Amino acid sequence: MDGDWLTTLQEFLTNPNVAYIFLLLGLWALAAAWTLPGTGFPEAAAIICLLLAAMGLARLPINIIGLGILLAALILFLVDLKVQSGGLTLAAVIGLVIGSVLLFRPGEGVALSPWVIGGATAISAGLFGVVFRLAMRAQRLAARTGTQILVGAEGIATTPIDPIGTVQVRSELWTAVADTPIPAGTPVRVVAVEGIRVRVIPVEKISPTP
Numbered sequence: 001m002d003g004d005w006l007t008t009l010q011e012f013l014t015n016p017n018v019a020y021i022f023l024l025l026g027l028w029a030l031a032a033a034w035t036l037p038g039t040g041f042p043e044a045a046a047i048i049c050l051l052l053a054a055m056g057l058a059r060l061p062i063n064i065i066g067l068g069i070l071l072a073a074l075i076l077f078l079v080d081l082k083v084q085s086g087g088l089t090l091a092a093v094i095g096l097v098i099g100s101v102l103l104f105r106p107g108e109g110v111a112l113s114p115w116v117i118g119g120a121t122a123i124s125a126g127l128f129g130v131v132f133r134l135a136m137r138a139q140r141l142a143a144r145t146g147t148q149i150l151v152g153a154e155g156i157a158t159t160p161i162d163p164i165g166t167v168q169v170r171s172e173l174w175t176a177v178a179d180t181p182i183p184a185g186t187p188v189r190v191v192a193v194e195g196i197r198v199r200v201i202p203v204e205k206i207s208p209t210p
Helices: 001-012 016-035 041-057 065-085 087-102 114-150
Strands: 152-157 164-169 172-177 187-194 195-201
Touching: 001 016, 001 041, 016 041, 016 065, 016 114, 065 087, 087 114, 164 187, 164 195
Parallel strands: 172 195
Antiparallel strands: 152 164, 152 187, 164 172, 187 195
16 A cells, blocks of 8 residues: 555656646745745745655656756846846746746657646746735835834844844834844844845843942
């Protein structure tokens, strides 16, 4: 029985469409872990999905060029969150389609379904569109109220910050950066707002004068 389920799992994962979907899920989870560090869930999802994808892709005729284009498309998506040009997103979508088409070596009888490629591209673009709008809204909010409300405010490091982590300030969670490592649970003070992130320093406890 053990051999039967293992064989079934291997056959399932070596389906090129299944391996491709796990690969994209793992890459997007990895991107989420980089964008919103410290929660733990995106990191775990990325590890699981990428391991499942690797189990399938290891038995398939992978084209390194196609895989590289997929990775480049993901990087373009992430860069456009910072620069917000729109053009990079278009290039990323095109790269996602091209990388998907070229993911497997031609002439070896392995190819992705056009429906899977189209669906994955549409979902990826839609998810990025939501994240893009949230990032723009957060930047506008930070630009409008950050220097008056956040700078100088104190909070708690909810995760270790080394150099990126998460803090809770005024009942809200923020992605934070620090010049020196800050352990989880340390009181912190916001010293600057940098886009959708805040820069913090540890709050030094002053001992009472005897």
